[in-house]
Amino acid sequence: MKLEEKVAIVTGGSGGIGQSICQRLAQEGAKIVIDYHTHSEAAEKVKQKIEQAGSEGLIVQADLSKVDQIDNLVEQSIDRFGKVDILVNNAGLEKRADFWDVTEADYDLVLNLNLKAVFFATQAVVKHFRATNNQGKIINISSVHEELPFPHFTSYCASKGGVKMITRNLSVELGPLGITINNVAPGAIATPINHDLLNNAELLKKVTNNIPLGRMGEPEDVSGLVAFLASDEARYITGSTFYVDGGLLWNYQEQ
Numbered sequence: 270m271k272l273e274e275k276v277a278i279v280t281g282g283s284g285g286i287g288q289s290i291c292q293r294l295a296q297e298g299a300k301i302v303i304d305y306h307t308h309s310e311a312a313e314k315v316k317q318k319i320e321q322a323g324s325e326g327l328i329v330q331a332d333l334s335k336v337d338q339i340d341n342l343v344e345q346s347i348d349r350f351g352k353v354d355i356l357v358n359n360a361g362l363e364k365r366a367d368f369w370d371v372t373e374a375d376y377d378l379v380l381n382l383n384l385k386a387v388f389f390a391t392q393a394v395v396k397h398f399r400a401t402n403n404q405g406k407i408i409n410i411s412s413v414h415e416e417l418p419f420p421h422f423t424s425y426c427a428s429k430g431g432v433k434m435i436t437r438n439l440s441v442e443l444g445p446l447g448i449t450i451n452n453v454a455p456g457a458i459a460t461p462i463n464h465d466l467l468n469n470a471e472l473l474k475k476v477t478n479n480i481p482l483g484r485m486g487e488p489e490d491v492s493g494l495v496a497f498l499a500s501d502e503a504r505y506i507t508g509s510t511f512y513v514d515g516g517l518l519w520n521y522q523e524q
């Protein structure tokens with residue numbers, strides 16, 4: 270097991286990719302703080318899976334757009350498990366709209382969760398790492414859309430591009446403290462965020478035709494890499510983005 274004695278916070282731990290990350294880190298021995306916003310039953314199920322894997326879980330409800338609730342999440346984690354070693358900034362959402370129709374409310378929803386929460390959750394955990402001299406690890410679940418345009422999802426792309434630069438910037442600023450930060454950037458993964466796509470056979474075919482490996486990814490395709498980046502084996506890796514996309518990002522062909 271790679272993560273014995275470690276404590277990991279996973280934001281959005283009740284959701285698609287988040288569930289799989291919680292389970293996988295628990296299988297590696299980590300104690301898991303499952304942050305969730307809306308789906309308490311799903312969070313309970315994740316906790317059970319963590320316990321079945323022989324580890325412990327703590328469920329914390331938070332609205333990550335509020336810095337005081339982020340701070341409370343980190344405080345509760347420390348109260349329960351004594352420390353935090355790993356932060357996985359996984360929570361995220363997207364809103365589809367033509368650019369000219371995007372509302373302020375939807376823009377705020379996307380940017381507050383996908384970018385502001387990553388910034389301040391990382392800040393809260395880094396304060397704890399500094400205070401305890403812990404060479405902890407931060408892993409952001411970004412997207413291929415930190416690089417790749419995604420028409421009608423401009424706020425989402427802006428948020429993920431921002432996460433890319435948070436990671437690059439902090440790799441430099443936190444490196445001297447021995448803290449690493451990396452991005453895992455999924456492509457099209459079969460989770461609820463892709464509900465519409467998964468229920469539209471024609472669109473799904475178009476998407477999979479554009480993926481060299483010929484299929485959507487599974488959450489487990491992502492969580493194995495997260496477990497590696499959270500482990501000591503990844504100690505010399507920081508400031509990098511790792512794509513888990515079946516080859517989608519760099520696929521260009523003439524028909």
Ligand code: BGC
Pocket residue numbers: 363411412413414419455456457458462463466
């Ligand atoms: C988005 C999905 C999209 C995928 C590939 C992800 O970041 O959340 O909606 O299907 O990228 O384009």
